[in-house]
Amino acid sequence: MAELKSKNVELADSYLRAKAEAENARRRAEEEIAKARKFAVEGFAESLLPVTDSLEAGLQIKDASAEQIRTGTEATLKQLKSALERNRVLEIAPPAGTKFDPHQHQAISVVPAEQEANTVVGVLQKGYLIADRVLRPALVTVAAPK
DSSP states (O other): OHHHHHHHHHHHHHHHHHHHHHHHHHHHHHHHHHHHHHHTTHHHHHHHHHHHHHHHHHHHOTTOOHHHHHHHHHHHHHHHHHHHHHTTEEEEOOOTTOBOOTTTEEEEEEEOOSSOTTBEEEEEEOEEEETTEEEEOEEEEEEOOO
């Protein structure tokens, strides 16, 4: 009987230790998830800082010519596109003749065109994907059936 009591105490102790260890692992996992959510945007924000710097530097030039403003704007746009691509934010800008895809495109109008029906005629506004998920569909015009 004493041996069974001893074994019972030992098993109860092992159970409590395993339970505490599982609880600690769950708590650590929850903390990691909370930290990941809190700082998920950190890399993205860091890649946008050079864009902010460029815009601020451009605003410091008081008597900039139209050509200087255009050149600076083009360089800043290039920085912004690069930052977006590094963070897997990709453009949806289908060329004319591409088959209309309702998952990535939003038809604004159907127009008569000399191309196959239900294909993109033009892009009114680019769309964007983030990690293969549509962030914003491209606004397009679509060829009407003949």
